[in-house]
Amino acid sequence: MLADLSQDELLPRLQTLVYLLASVAIGILMYDQYRQGLYPLVLTNAIAIPAFVFSAIFIYINRDRDSFSWVNYPLIFTLAALALYQLPQYPQLMTHYLYALPLFSYFCLPLYPATVFNVVVAVLMTLLLWIDHGFMLALRTGTNYSLLLGSAWCFAYLTLLKGWSLKRLALTDQTSGAYNRRHFFHALTREIARSESTRHSVSLIGLVIDDYRQLIDIHGNRVMSQFLPRFVERTQRQIRAGDDVFRLADDLFVLILPNCPEDGAIVLMERVKRTLQQQAWKPFAEISISASAVGLQMGEDSKDLEKRLSAKLKKQKRASLQLAAFAD
Known part of the structure; x- marks a missing residue:
């Protein structure tokens, strides 16, 4: 069951389990401390x-x-405050308690x-130990905490970097x-749902690089x-900030245009x-592009809109071929 959940869905459930444990x-630690x-x-x-x-529970x-994560801040601050409050009286016990905070906080x-x-915790801990127990203990404890902090930070950063890389590979x-074809339908479905609530239009532009196989x-x-990354980059320069470029086939690129009529x-x-056709694309002498645009109609979903754009591109392609044959 947990394997079917995404990372965003799994994290709050995992945090709930960890907090209960x-x-x-x-509670077991309190019983041992009471006996002592x-x-x-x-x-x-x-x-x-x-x-x-x-x-x-929250x-x-x-x-x-999305509001579940804010409760972690008062929880972490409470745990740190309790440990720092007892640190001058029980330096050895509370020091080991604080050593768990770096990994727990990054979680x-x-x-x-x-x-x-x-x-902030490292500075406060070092100052409290320096005032009550001397410089050497404060230096040793602060150094150990800093080493744990550095290790936890590296692990958290690498995990975050891995998540970014996997997301980029997936999209x-x-x-x-x-963006790829899989993300195209997800993004278009989202924009269509948004247009239904805001009454704003959504349009698509299809760009086909002619004679792709011949090139x-x-x-x-x-x-x-x-060539293709440069083609996408220069296409992005011509569109608005909220518009996205998707590659649906080898030679087919589609632009999603939110809040844009046909x-x-x-x-x-x-x-x-x-x-794009006037750009200098070395080593190509020139490139030819076929293009069509469609706007969202009432009752259409993402599949219907994409099929209508594909049909319009194919119809335009046939017309271009017939015109070229007639000209010859």
Whole structure:
């Protein structure tokens, strides 16, 4: 069941489980501290249990919303405050308690807030130990905490970088750098749903590189692999900030234009087509582009709109071939 969940859906459920297990672990620790007569620690840790339980319940209730993550901030601040409060009285026990904060904070918070939080905790911990227990203990503890912080930061950063790379691989075409066909239907479905609620139009522009296979036969795959990223980049320069470029086939690129009627898409299409055909594309002498534009009609979904654009491109292609044959 967990394997079917995405990362965004899995994270709140995992945090809920970890917080409940942490509250149970603190309860067992409190019992051991009570047996040893460490009553101030028992009372301090007793505050952490309801904080963990409340956070777990809140995150589970809001697991399908974006608001679940804010509760992690007061939880982490509460845990750090409890440890720092008891640090002068129980330096050895609270130091080992604080050593767990770097990894735990990067599990709960984004990278930048977690880093700022850990740096503040390291400074406060070092100052408190310096004032009450001397410079050497403060230096040794601060150094150990800094090493743990650096290791946790590297692990969190590499995990984040891996997530970015996997997302990029999943959403983009590796040759051209444009978004891929799978992401196209997801993005178009989202824009159609948004247009239904805002009453704004959505349009598509299709760009087909004519004689694509012939260009490959003449210049080779390597030259085309170098050409396509430049083609996408210059296409993006001609469109608005909210518009996206998608590669649906080897020679077919489609632009999604939110909040753009069909007549506006036609004007933009002519400008993009003219600009791209007038560019100098070494080693090509020139390139020819076929283009069409369609606007969303009432009751259409993403598949219907894409099929209508493809049919219009094919019809235009046949007309161009017939015109060229007649001219010959």
